[in-house]
Amino acid sequence: LQCKSHCHGPHRPHMHSSRSVHGDQGLPGPYPTAEDPSTCDIVKATQYGMVERCKELVEAGYDVRQPDKENVTLLHWAAINNRQELVKYYISKGAIVDQLGGDLNSTPLHWAIRQGHLPMVMLLLKCGADPSLIDGEGFSSVHLAVLFQHMPIIAYLIAKGQNIDTTDLNGQTPLMLTAQKATGPEPMRFLLKFNPSLNAVDNVQKNTALHWAIASGNTSAVDLLLEAGTSLDIKNVKGETPLDIAYQSQNHFMVYMIQEEERMRNRRNNGLLKIVEKYELFLMLTSSLIFMWAIGYVMDLSSDSWLLKGGLLLSLLFGMSLFVRQLVGLKNLRYLPTAFLLSSFFWMSTTWFFWFLPDILYTQEIMMGLLYYFYKTWSTDPGYIKTSEEERKENIIALSEAGCLDFRTFCTSCLVRKPLRSVHCLACQACVARYDQHSLWTGQCIGIGNHYYYLLFLFFLTMTGVWLLYGTLQYWSNHCAASFHQDGVWMYFTQTVSCSPWVSYISSVACFHTLWASGWLTVQLYQIAFLGLTSHERMNLLVQRKSSKHPVSLRRTPYNLGCFQNLADFFQCSCFGMFKPNIIDWTKQYKLFHLAKEKNVHSV
Ligand SMILES: [Zn+2]
Ligand SMILES: [Zn+2]
Structure with missing residues (x-):
């Protein structure tokens, strides 16, 4: 697959301090689409990427550090419009990489991240931009990438050494921002791959990511955070647990989700059930053997009454479903056909x-x-694609720099580059080489191995x-x-x-x-x-x-x-x-x- 670099038309930055998740891509700019290259001023020439005109004006004495009326420098305009050649040129002419400017007091790097220009982010970092600087709203680079849901940029910044638990001015981590603002399960699932701190709290309300997810009604985030093992007992500044917040927001489904999770966790601490869980597969196999025999035994009874036999068979089936529901965890449910096959x-x-x-x-x-x-x-x-955490980070950097961080060939769950013909198996939580299927009867993936x-x-x-x-x-x-x-x-x-x-x-x-x-x-x-x-x-x-x-x-x-x-x-x-x-x-x-x-x- 070819790697394409996307190039958008001229953009102006956010002029309002909105914490909106949505970028401003697609909004018509205030400028006409065509400019006369020989007469336009340097700001417009930069926005439209007219390299020759810009060089001409700079050679004629324009100071590249000079901000315009809105306190925005040329480097900002070049960064937000992904004009890589101009960024290199301005920096060579003495432009300051981390210059703060605009209404939000942002660096050119912040502007490039808002627009999702990964190549520009890489170029600015190479030129010495500091991704840990915060803008006027208190967000660092990672926070902005999370807010605008540019996952390749999140991956790149973390691979380049940014901390996944960086806090903004209010002490919010990227995980909390995602829980609060993201749409759909993908951003949260992606972030959890980097092992963020699940139980960190912010400075103001002392909320965990789970508090934030419940307060904003983000069901998929709540589900993922519960599955990841977030604590249910942490109280915020008002003394509320996540469950209290769910009650307050009258979200019955979330109340149910949290109570179910609580029940599951309590069960895990029960001594007898711990033993059951340890030998669950063995127990499943034995009981499946017994059930199969019992069905045959009932049919083999010398009684001629089909009513009796039918009744016994029905009660057997009922007992079996009760057993499965009570004792078999969701994780091992997929081995049920295997147990049946082995008993057969x-x-x-x-x-x-x-x-x-x-x-x-x-x-x-x-x-x-x-x-x-x-x-x-x-x-x-079957051919699971294995990598260490270090290798994954190296992968992300190498792929981004080669311009190939394409999410069709990169598995966002495993953070690996997918080999040809490999597929990510949801049941195994791994990418499998030359994947054929996840076999129902063996409970295993079938791949090259x-x-x-x-x-x-x-x-x-x-x-x-x-x-x-x-x-x-x-x-x-x-x-x-x-x-x-x-x-x-x-x-x-x-x-x-x-x-x-x-x-x-x-x-x-x-x-x-x-x-x-x-x-x-x-x-x-x-x-x-x-x-x-x-x-x-x-x-x-x-x-x-x-x-x-x-x-x-x-x-x-x-x-x-x-x-x-x-x-x-x-x-x-x-x-x-x-x-x-x-x-x-x-x-x-x-x-x-x-x-x-x-x-x-x-x-x-
Ligand atoms: Zn995968
Ligand atoms: Zn599988």
Whole structure:
């Protein structure tokens, strides 16, 4: 992707002391759009970036330090309009970088930040501008970047060593400003990545960021601050806790949010529940095993009353949902399908041992293969992009200075540059290299690291299911008296089900797993061999195709190198020297390169 530097037309700074979050971009300036370069004065020439005219006037004796009627210098005008060449020229002619000017007593750096000109901010810092200076409203550079929600500038200033907990004149930190003024969850989520002090209070009202967020009704900020672990007990100058403020503002939803959080935190201090939480995954697996068995047991009861069985099954389901809601935390809820899958493995093997074994041979290899590849998929790193805090700061500086701090290629959650084909997974809270999907059944991300194991897992799951269904058919023909030819389809069906409800139950579970695993395996193999795409990329292209007027081809992508080469690349297999697999480290690949001479390719 290309890096573009944005250049706006001439701007005048804020003339009013408003604490508005919105910038003044887009407002029509008081100046006409065209000026005569040969006659206009130096202020207008600076605003419009007429470098030659400015140089001419300065050479003729104009003092670059001379402020105009509004106490604004030429450097201010050059900075707010992103005239980089003029800024360099004026500084070389003796302009003072940190000159205060304008109604708000701001430096040129403050003006550049209000407008969101990252290249200008970098240039001024390079020329020695001091980002810790405060303007007439008491805001330092970081505060202004936060107020106007210019996230690349926030990232750059912090990477350059500005403290995330810098206070303004009233003792407000950037976090408090965001809680109070920002719209949407993104600015707050972004700021929290830099580990700000959550429980700092301002000088005047002694409010924490949470107090401010509640007072201004910023629901998403409250949610994020609670999740980050902000204290609920700090009292402000009037002795009010965050909950008191929520009551006062009569915001029932926020009262509920805070009370829920309080309840959760108290529970965490309870000794018994602590143990439950520690072994939560194990507990989930055990209970899922018991529930699966209990369902089969109820169906296997010798009673003929379907009413009794139905009632028991319903109460089982009710008990299960109650258990899940009371004991399983939100974090581990995503492992519920995994627990079901593992219990299915267990009861499928048990059924084989105790119902089928004398008649039909047990094939350990398939079950062992299934367990092995499940374990490998689950435990192998899918390709999380890892960086240290220092590396992240270096990244931000390097990318900004190269003009590439583009939020399409930069993950604002991980603060890393995203490699090609990587995606940020919300469940894992990380960027994953050559991301395919977050698998429901393994509870893990599928990426470059474990995609291969995942396919083999699907293959062995299909095989296990098919083998078990074969065993079921054999069992029925050996143990059930019904005959397909004599009794008709319906009679045959009811006879076999009642012949052994347990076997029917397990075989229907096996059937379910076989269906989704084989279907998904087919789709995966098709994508890998014929499209050279991941599931995520294919979904994106399908969505693009629906909304785009131009035809979007799934086959003409830079990653599709033909069926055999795609397979050789995926499995990294040369097939006895017939192919030459491309070796690409997808955790470090940032630029598109031409694997093949493809033209008219779409970006994915
Ligand atoms: Zn990420
Ligand atoms: Zn994930």
